[in-house]
Each structure stands twice: as C-alpha cells, then as structure tokens.
Amino acid sequence: MSLDPNTNPYRGLLPDLPAYACTNCGHWQRWPAPGPLTCPVCADVRNALPEHGFEFVTDKQADELVTGFWRPTAVDGVTEFGTEPRFGLDSSGWVIETDSGLVGFECAPWYTADMLAELRRMAAGKGGFGVLAASHVHGYGALWQLQQELEPRVVCVGVEDLEWTKAFRVTWPADDVLVLAPDLTLHRTGGHFPGHSVLHDSRRGVLFCGDSLKVDLDPDGTPVALSAHKAFHAQIPLSHGELRQYLAVVGALDFGTVATPFEIVPGITTDHVVHLVRRLLAGPPDAAPVPLEEL
Ligand SMILES: [Zn+2]
Numbered sequence: 001m002s003l004d005p006n007t008n009p010y011r012g013l014l015p016d017l018p019a020y021a022c023t024n025c026g027h028w029q030r031w032p033a034p035g036p037l038t039c040p041v042c043a044d045v046r047n048a049l050p051e052h053g054f055e056f057v058t059d060k061q062a063d064e065l066v067t068g069f070w071r072p073t074a075v076d077g078v079t080e081f082g083t084e085p086r087f088g089l090d091s092s093g094w095v096i097e098t099d100s101g102l103v104g105f106e107c108a109p110w111y112t113a114d115m116l117a118e119l120r121r122m123a124a125g126k127g128g129f130g131v132l133a134a135s136h137v138h139g140y141g142a143l144w145q146l147q148q149e150l151e152p153r154v155v156c157v158g159v160e161d162l163e164w165t166k167a168f169r170v171t172w173p174a175d176d177v178l179v180l181a182p183d184l185t186l187h188r189t190g191g192h193f194p195g196h197s198v199l200h201d202s203r204r205g206v207l208f209c210g211d212s213l214k215v216d217l218d219p220d221g222t223p224v225a226l227s228a229h230k231a232f233h234a235q236i237p238l239s240h241g242e243l244r245q246y247l248a249v250v251g252a253l254d255f256g257t258v259a260t261p262f263e264i265v266p267g268i269t270t271d272h273v274v275h276l277v278r279r280l281l282a283g284p285p286d287a288a289p290v291p292l293e294e295l
C-alpha cells in the first residue's frame with residue numbers, strides 16, 4: 001500500500017462532485033451544486049425525517065462545525081476517532097491494529113486535518129492503513145473522506161448494501177464471510193439492512209456489531225439492557241426469520257465485548273446475545289429492551 005497521492009489507484013475513479021452532509025443524520029452525498037434536495041437515509045423507514053425540512057452542509061462547513069478527537073478504548077489496540085459536538089448520527093470510527101496493518105471499521109462523521117494527520121502517523125508505524133469497512137450505512141460517517149485521503153487498498157461493504165455507497169467506491173463487495181485481516185472476519189447478519197455485517201475480532205474477543213444490537217447504558221456507562229431492531233427510531237422489530245439468521249451467525253462467534261457504531265461495551269457476551277435472540281424468538285416480534293440481568 002502506498003500513501004503517495006501520485007500512485008492512487010482510484011484517481012479518476014472517485015466522483016469529484018462536491019460532498020454534502022445531511023444535518024439530520026450526517027449521511028454524505030456527492031451531488032452537483034447546489035446540493036441534494038433530500039437525504040435517502042432520512043427518507044428510509046429506519047430513520048426519522050427532519051421536522052423542519054432537509055438541510056445540507058458542505059465539507060468546509062462540516063469542518064467548521066466540529067472538532068476531532070481520538071483516544072484509546074477499553075480494548076488494547078483499538079483506537080476511537082470521533083467528533084464534537086454531536087454531528088449526524090455521531091458515529092465513531094474504530095481503528096484496529098492487526099498483524100497486517102490497521103483496519104478501519106465504521107467512520108467518524110467527519111475527519112479534521114488533525115485526525116487525518118494522526119491516522120497517517122499511526123499507519124506509518126503500524127504497517128499501513130490497508131482496509132476500510134463498515135457494518136451498514138449508519139456507520140459510514142465520512143468513509144468517503146478516508147478513502148480519498150488514506151487510500152486503503154480495500155474498501156469493503158456487504159454487497160447487498162451497495163445502493164447506499166455512492167459517495168465512495170467499494171473495491172471489495174463482501175458476501176457472507178470475508179477475512180479482512182488475521183483474526184478479523186466480517187460476517188453478514190442481514191436483518192437491520194440486507195447487507196448488514198459484523199466484524200469479529202477473534203483474538204481480542206470483540207464483536208463490532210453494527211446496529212445488530214442496541215445497548216442501553218446507565219449514566220455511568222454500565223450496560224443495563226439489550227435489544228435488537230429493524231428500525232430503532234420507529235421501534236420496528238426484526239422478523240423471526242431475521243432473528244434465526246442472526247442467531248446462526250452471531251451465536252457461533254466468541255466474544256466478551258461489543259462495539260456498536262457509537263460505543264465499546266465490555267461485558268456483553270455471546271451468551272447474552274444468544275439468550276436475547278432466543279427470548280425474542282419465543283414470542284411475537286418485540287423491539288423493547290430486555291434487562292441484562294434476565295439474559
Ligand atoms: Zn439524512
């Protein structure tokens with residue numbers, strides 16, 4: 001992999017139209033000026049519509065609205081990149097150290113120059129930044145920007161979710177199972193979105209679970225309840241068929257920590273998720289949180 005812009009294999013392939021972010025959900029679109037009229041993510045059943053109409057900001061405006069941060073997480077070798085104040089869905093970008101370099105999973109809503117400089121510094125010392133992937137569109141953040149700036153050789157999203165990826169270029173559409181790096185494997189769960197995929201770090205026992213799970217935290221950050229949905233905002237549950245698929249995939253993965261696009265939560269285990277899904281399968285579809293002590 002090279003960080004030399006002169007050798008960018010995607011030069012000329014990436015759209016060079018300006019980028020606009022929806023102020024309601026943060027979804028980025030490349031669009032001819034003066035920008036799009038609607039946001040497909042907000043228009044989708046899984047999100048809320050903006051109460052007072054659609055508004056979009058340019059990349060320059062986004063850069064003025066937020067400051068960036070990065071910090072170590074509870075998991076050794078996993079660094080969180082994020083922005084403040086809240087922008088869009090307020091996702092975090094996880095940067096995972098592996099034996100074959102850094103892997104990015106999910107992305108922050110925007111990357112400031114400082115964040116990009118830190119990523120380049122990390123990449124130089126840790127074998128490059130070769131792979132960038134995301135669970136589904138709610139975790140994309142400014143993925144397009146990282147592809148443009150860091151030029152990972154692989155940009156990977158579940159093939160059934162390609163319709164959401166127009167702001168960047170997927171170089172490796174994933175099927176059901178794809179090894180992204182040693183001990184780091186992407187598994188399609190479907191459910192929340194058809195191509196929704198989770199990333200299992202078998203060495204660290206972490207499931208980067210996308211929105212397959214919603215974790216309720218108490219004010220001091222302790223997990224208290226778990227739920228699973230098709231649509232969190234509208235409280236639409238997963239179907240039983242989707243839950244069975246989810247159980248088959250996630251039940252076979254060994255983990256003791258989960259990382260959603262928003263937080264890392266130590267202490268959520270394979271058993272918790274298996275018990276949650278079995279309980280949901282035992283009754284009518286239900287999106288309500290289940291207390292962790294009952295799982
Ligand atoms: Zn939106």
Ligand SMILES: [Zn+2]
Binds near residue numbers: 138
């Ligand atoms: Zn989602």
